Amino acid sequence: MLKEISVKRLTVGMYVSLREIPWFSHPFLLSNFEIRNRQELRDILAIGRATVLYDPEKSHSAPLAEDRDVEIANQSTGTVTKSRRKREKASELRARRARFNEIREEFGKGLGTSKWILEAIKGGDPSAAEDARRMATAFGEKFLEDVSLAIQHINLTSTDAGQHFHSLNVMTLSLMLGKQLGLSREDMNTLSMGALLHDVGQLLLPGGIATSPKLSKAGWILFKRHPMTGVQLLSRLPGIDPAVMKIVYQHHEQCDGRGYPKALKGDAIAELSKIVAIADAYDRLVNARDVTRGLAPHKALALMFTKKRKEFQEGYLETFIKMLGVYPPGTVCRFNSGDVGVVVSVDPANPLLPEVVIYDANIPKYDAMIYRLGEDLDLTITGTLNPGEIDREVKGYLDSRSVVQYFPEH
Ligand SMILES: [Fe+2]
Numbered sequence: 001m002l003k004e005i006s007v008k009r010l011t012v013g014m015y016v017s018l019r020e021i022p023w024f025s026h027p028f029l030l031s032n033f034e035i036r037n038r039q040e041l042r043d044i045l046a047i048g049r050a051t052v053l054y055d056p057e058k059s060h061s062a063p064l065a066e067d068r069d070v071e072i073a074n075q076s077t078g079t080v081t082k083s084r085r086k087r088e089k090a091s092e093l094r095a096r097r098a099r100f101n102e103i104r105e106e107f108g109k110g111l112g113t114s115k116w117i118l119e120a121i122k123g124g125d126p127s128a129a130e131d132a133r134r135m136a137t138a139f140g141e142k143f144l145e146d147v148s149l150a151i152q153h154i155n156l157t158s159t160d161a162g163q164h165f166h167s168l169n170v171m172t173l174s175l176m177l178g179k180q181l182g183l184s185r186e187d188m189n190t191l192s193m194g195a196l197l198h199d200v201g202q203l204l205l206p207g208g209i210a211t212s213p214k215l216s217k218a219g220w221i222l223f224k225r226h227p228m229t230g231v232q233l234l235s236r237l238p239g240i241d242p243a244v245m246k247i248v249y250q251h252h253e254q255c256d257g258r259g260y261p262k263a264l265k266g267d268a269i270a271e272l273s274k275i276v277a278i279a280d281a282y283d284r285l286v287n288a289r290d291v292t293r294g295l296a297p298h299k300a301l302a303l304m305f306t307k308k309r310k311e312f313q314e315g316y317l318e319t320f321i322k323m324l325g326v327y328p329p330g331t332v333c334r335f336n337s338g339d340v341g342v343v344v345s346v347d348p349a350n351p352l353l354p355e356v357v358i359y360d361a362n363i364p365k366y367d368a369m370i371y372r373l374g375e376d377l378d379l380t381i382t383g384t385l386n387p388g389e390i391d392r393e394v395k396g397y398l399d400s401r402s403v404v405q406y407f408p409e410h
Contacts, residue, residue: 002053007044008068010054012037013061015338016044017053019362027086029369029377031362034060034337036378045072058338089376093369100344100370110135114196115164121233122203129237136193139171140185166283171195173279173320180319181275191272194247198276201230201248213290224260227252243272251276254311274313278320281308286330286387294387297328325351327381332390332398335379340390342398344370352381359394368397 002017010016018031027043032055035041044052050072054063113135120128174195178188202210205226209219230248234240250273253259255266259277269277285300295303301321309317325346327333332342333356341358353374360368371377390398 001057002055004051005054005063006051006067007047007049007072008070009063009066010035010041010044010052011061011064012041013059014063015055015058015060017055018047019053021047021049021052022362029086029089029371030337030339030358031360032337032339034058045070048072055338090369093371093376096370097367101366110139111164111168114167117196118164118167118200118203121197121200121237124233124236126238129234129240132193132196136171136196137189139196140175140188140192166287167196167199169283169287170198170276170279173282174276176323177275177279177316177320178272180323181316187272190241190243191247191275193241194244194251194272195276195279197230197234197244198248198251198280199226199230200233201226201228204229204233211289213288213293224252227261243270246270247273247276249273251280253277255313256310258311271313274316278304278312278316281311282320288387292388296384296386297324297331298326298384299386301328325354327351327354327384329354332385332387332394333381334383334385336382337379339379340385340394340398350374357398359397361397365397 005014012035015032015034018026018028021031026047028040035044113131117128117132117135120131171192174191175188178191183191199210202223205222209215209223210226212219215223227249231245234245234248247270249261250264250269253262253264253269253273254277255269255274257263257265281304282300285295285303286297288294301324304312304317305321327343327346329343329345331354332340334340335358339358339360341356343354343356346354353372355370355372357368357370358377363369373379373381387395
């Protein structure tokens with residue numbers, strides 16, 4: 001619990017909260033932090049407040065018994081310099097945030113398009129095939145460009161919208177993996193379309209079966225028909241590539257022969273189907289139908305590698321894990337400061353220092369800065385949270401599911 005304390009009693013190691021002071025009015029990058037050195041003590045004095053809040057539980061040192069003999073100033077040279085640094089940093093962070101928001105907007109459009117396309121296919125609209133091809137190609141092309149990836153990925157409850165997010169997630173993850181595996185342009189486009197449409201057959205399942213967290217035996221039998229139903233739906237449309245149909249039909253086949261509908265083994269399964277199978281399995285583990293069973297991204301990868309490895313193509317799974325890194329985007333982490341945040345993108349060359357958004361009740365959700373660990377902030381990740389363990393308010397803040405998940409940065 002936060003307590004008020006005289007700024008003259010603060011010591012290095014105390015964890016303070018400046019939440020009552022507007023972010024742009026104090027010189028620190030975060031509003032909640034542990035005081036690291038004497039300069040930071042001076043910077044707090046320079047804010048000009050007699051008291052601040054601190055958190056005894058998160059503090060590594062105790063306050064002084066009495067006020068120190070120091071002045072509470074309004075300005076000091078040190079603070080001015082630091083403020084300028086913060087201003088520069090703030091504008092850099094704002095630019096990064098603006099870019100992120102642009103991506104978010106574009107993703108929102110993609111979501112709308114995919115929803116419309118899937119509905120049109122369900123209704124047997126012949127122009128839907130061309131629209132799907134156009135969208136899938138546009139995505140495929142983006143991934144062929146030299147893009148770094150800004151990705152965000154948080155669970156949500158199983159809803160109709162969830163199904164569309166799933167399609168876009170699987171498409172994006174499949175393309176990321178396809179690119180890593182060095183697929184040709186033609187294969188990337190086929191993969192993109194197959195991944196977008198892989199679960200199209202689920203649109204014809206009776207109400208609730210596609211989203212139910214727990215299926216009865218009869219429900220499972222019905223559910224397992226969706227690869228076949230998908231192919232039937234697509235065959236009513238003109239000019240769908242047989243290779244796309246194959247992805248839709250085979251995306252639940254497993255290399256160990258324990259998949260469905262045909263229990264095919266290894267080489268009998270098309271390469272592109274194997275790629276979609278990995279992306280699909282991962283997204284289902286993280287964005288589980290039953291949200292309380294959703295796994296933190298790295299735990300999903302660990303489970304796939306330790307318990308399910310035989311289901312997937314050897315080499316592809318390893319590439320997928322390497323690609324997503326130690327803290328895959330969407331991982332909700334706890335930091336050594338006690339703060340909580342979400343990983344939004346990863347640099348494969350620096351997997352332990354991803355870009356994160358930190359929960360800060362003082363900063364509105366869509367203005368929250370994107371920090372590079374190690375560069376912008378001296379924080380380290382001390383643990384990760386499963387989707388079911390995240391506080392509701394924090395989840396709402398960090399969850400950009402309705403706006404951004406996986407998307408290539410321009
Ligand atoms: Fe499926």
